[in-house]
Amino acid sequence: MTIAVLALQGAFIEHEQMLQKLGVHTIELRQASDLQKDFDGIILPGGESTVQGKLLHALNMFEPLKEKIESGIPVLATCAGMILLASDITEQDESYFETIPMTVKRNAYGRQLGSFHTNAEASGIGEIPMTFIRAPYVESVHTDTSGNTPEILSIVEDRIVGVKYKNQMAFAFHPELDQDTQIHEAFLGMIR
Template structure:
């Protein structure tokens, strides 16, 4: 099993370190030629979603990755990654990949000073540490979306098919279970 990590901008190194801890091979996606490598799943890290989308287009990686996601490739998206997958973004006319039938609110918890850490339940996993940094949340979800986690009445973890999206940064904490669930999904697909 090999996992590709989008490495254009954001917290991709932390995801790679988590995969290293779990003994999972990984590659970085930085340019279109990287897509020629074999990989079984994709991680879209936190960072700045608009910048990541712009770089995906500039590097001619946007459409090929969008097609792989639409075709069922397992994806783990955190923070900005959730925004990249969402089919709608509050206050914006356009979405990015638009493969996940959710509406997200960007910077829902305010600017950097609104960042926080908590522990809360993720369905199927149990209580996990959650670090929120300029995080979004899900304001609307289609009926086929499974709600995995909520904090203070806001949806912060969702699954639809092979796509997982979390508003927080599991890669910044020591708990590996969110990544393990993603890897199990890859193994089963």
């Protein structure tokens, strides 16, 4: 099994280290040609969603990556990755891949002071540590044209911080920054 990690900016190395700990081969997506390689799943890491969005367009990676996601390849998105997948972003006109019908609020907990750590339940996974760094959260989930609504996986302080929709799991926090491997294992389980 090979997992492709978007490696343009942000916390991608930590995801690679987490997967290597689980014995999984990783490759980095740094240019359009990398999307031609064989891989079984994609990780969209935390970082700056605006910067990642601009780089994806500048490197001609945006459309091919969106097509892969829409064609059903399993995706794990964390923090900025969650923003990239959202159909709507509060107080922002444009969105990115728009592959999960939900409205996300960026930097929802404030800037650096809005970083915190907690333990909470993730549906189907169990109690896990959650590290939030300038994190977004999901304001609302929507029903798509086929009548499907994202499943809410986790709520912290009455805010949605984890969702699953078809082939995509998205979390507002950074599971790659804790030692707990359950989120990555659940993602690998989706692929198997």
